[in-house]
Amino acid sequence: MAWSREEMAARAAKELKDGFYVNLGIGIPTLVSNFIPEGISVALQSENGMMGMGPFPYEGEEDPDLINAGKQTVTELPITSYFSSADSFAMIRGGHIDLSILGAMQVSQNGDLANWMIPGKMVKGMGGAMDLVAGVKKVVVVMEHEAKGESKLLKRCTLPLTGAGVVDMVITDLGVFEIDRSGKNPMKLIELAPDITEDELRSKTEADYVSAL
């Protein structure tokens, strides 16, 4: 049985380590904050200029000056600090964030990532995604394995890239893959969702990988 969105988020949460500073993208990655393991505490960065992002506010306590990168109202915590966009991306570009978890349209077996534009469609922009994948120490992609019956894990991305050779791990609804950014080792399957067979996975995956189950 394929993993649900919540199960994918929970699996991604296992990549968190105590004391990590983490940036979570929009969508399934946002759910990861609901699955932070017991005894582990992490600080969430919001690239619009906040470290130590708290949960959504109670109704009536929204502050228009306090939003996350998805423009949602959020709250602050005892550890919180604010800074400018230049300082925020200095933090990201400078390699200070431990982990970024984000969604994708396509990932290639060498870690290329496409998640910002589809030629011919109106493009909204890359926002901070290119900076995050280029700068953060470890990049984990969480996405559906297929879209409209087509594999999203490819030998080569067909969509314009967000970053080249930037992904360290891909968590789909069918399994978990590790990618060696240096390109020295092939992409590696390290986990399967329950009741998914290796044959089924391989048939739904265009990318080459080796099994390390």
Added chain:
Amino acid sequence: MAWSREEMAARAAKELKDGFYVNLGIGIPTLVSNFIPEGISVALQSENGMMGMGPFPYEGEEDPDLINAGKQTVTELPITSYFSSADSFAMIRGGHIDLSILGAMQVSQNGDLANWMIPGKMVKGMGGAMDLVAGVKKVVVVMEHEAKGESKLLKRCTLPLTGAGVVDMVITDLGVFEIDRSGKNPMKLIELAPDITEDELRSKTEADYVSAL
């Protein structure tokens, strides 16, 4: 009669305009703050991270956390702000300071400035001088016209440069010169100290200049 140090500082103070943000070097330039004309107010920057530098503190009120670029104890004013060295030199390099007044060992007729090292002697370092002359909108040098009987206003500096083509005006004890940084126009004498003749000045000046008296 040649100008005294105080008279040179007073002449330099005439370059101040109301609302200017100014950086003053060590020595005679520091004296300029005693001659700010009536009705004119300026803010003094100290490149170690302060805008709006106040006078020296009263005895007993020195604060070790509040010093100027000469490491002297100073005070703050109602307009004061503090910032990091990176932000301070962003301000300087970015062309936001209106005027820098500083001393020199040599100035050439095209605006080259030498004030930081004498080969063979122990060099203390350029500190912020190279940044100031490269970044500030207008650079005024205040210096003695001669050192040990040798002109300090030269065709070409013989000492290692602090900046190339960076000086806009030179005020010596004998007169005042304007320099066109673009090099399109020759250096121009615009004032003489009292009782100094043009002949005397020319005999004491190695640099070429035209008189605009």
Added chain:
Amino acid sequence: MGSPSSRKVYKDAKSALAGILKDDMVIMAGGFGLCGVTETLVEAIREAGVKGLTVISNNAGVDGIHLGKLLETRQIRKMISSYVGENKIFAQQYLAGELELEFNPQGTLAERIRAGGAGIPAFYTATGYGTVIGEGKDVKEFPGSPRFAGRKYIMETGLWADVALVHAWKGDTEGNLIYRKTARNFNPMMATAATVTIAEVEHLFPAGELEPDQIHTPGIYVKRIVHTPDAPKRIENRTTRPHPTPSH
């Protein structure tokens, strides 16, 4: 040695913009989404009617709000942004070829603005290398650097505007500014990177009332300041959690 700073204070947005606006100029506008934007100054630009503007702003406003107003009136010729999602008029004009658009990665945009203000004509970044953003740009490697060896970097250039519009929480008559929470965003860099920076502030104080260690933007960067205590603050994406059930 004080600064005669009350002359920086203008009575309203219109007078703060007087003598500055002209067609085809480059404007930086602070804010992220609708957070920390200069609603009042943008409204005054709409009323002034200048056209052909190049606007550097992370986003393009929302239909009818902030930069959305200048899109409605077709005053904007070109946007330099990282994300322009929430704007139907934008999409229409762009798809009709009436609006030019230059996408920058958000961090590259922020740094290009900081660089412009800091006198840095260009810098290198790994962001965008290997993507369309890197196409045609200088590429450099730094094999001698223990920190930066082993990757490729593209050159990005500093930005500068004719006018920067910034929103601050507190300001004083000297132009010193303090921002609040995530309304800080692009405002501090933009304040440094324009020929004329105009600030609209929620609270205006005499010089000396703001703690000098807490000032985010020194007054040297701010040429004009206008007090806008009643400017609307909008929430783009109101998200809440339920109140906890009281325990008995």
Added chain:
Amino acid sequence: MGSPSSRKVYKDAKSALAGILKDDMVIMAGGFGLCGVTETLVEAIREAGVKGLTVISNNAGVDGIHLGKLLETRQIRKMISSYVGENKIFAQQYLAGELELEFNPQGTLAERIRAGGAGIPAFYTATGYGTVIGEGKDVKEFPGSPRFAGRKYIMETGLWADVALVHAWKGDTEGNLIYRKTARNFNPMMATAATVTIAEVEHLFPAGELEPDQIHTPGIYVKRIVHTPDAPKRIENRTTRPHPTPSH
């Protein structure tokens, strides 16, 4: 979602440096003159006895104080600084060829440190062009830039250290820091540009006591923190004016 931050707090300078120091490492030391320096951490490095250090610091201390201590014990092999005036031992060792010295213009030094911390391997500046500082460096022009055309710029590279030592006025257990007056100077950039940043703070608070808008250095940059309420603060150049004569 808090951070288990009290583990960042070390009981003294010696334990804060434990397991980090090694010969030939690169250390950044904050401060301008003797203002905002990490006297306690430097004393602990002297006691640890590591040698062959490269020290990036605007100044080199004073005889017997701050980095002057590490010069006495010949622990420093190389200094990267902008001004080293007040130090006789420095001059002796340098003239004897026992000490390497790399001068950087002060603003270039500050920006190189910021760049290193910000993931920027190199940037261009007009500072030093046409001087010995520019010799051998890449030169570039930007003729297409309205702001930067017409001058020549040299390329300077980002700096990174194994350890950064920073002094702050207030810190919390999460590592958030607030500096005081001109004791800020090089400390904020250095905090961002090292594998391990260690802060000594005059006042240590539990997380939540510092106002988030006023924090100069976010805790993410600070790996270790030590409370040094009794560290000496020295004045290098005490300069005063006479008290005004009381009027009767």
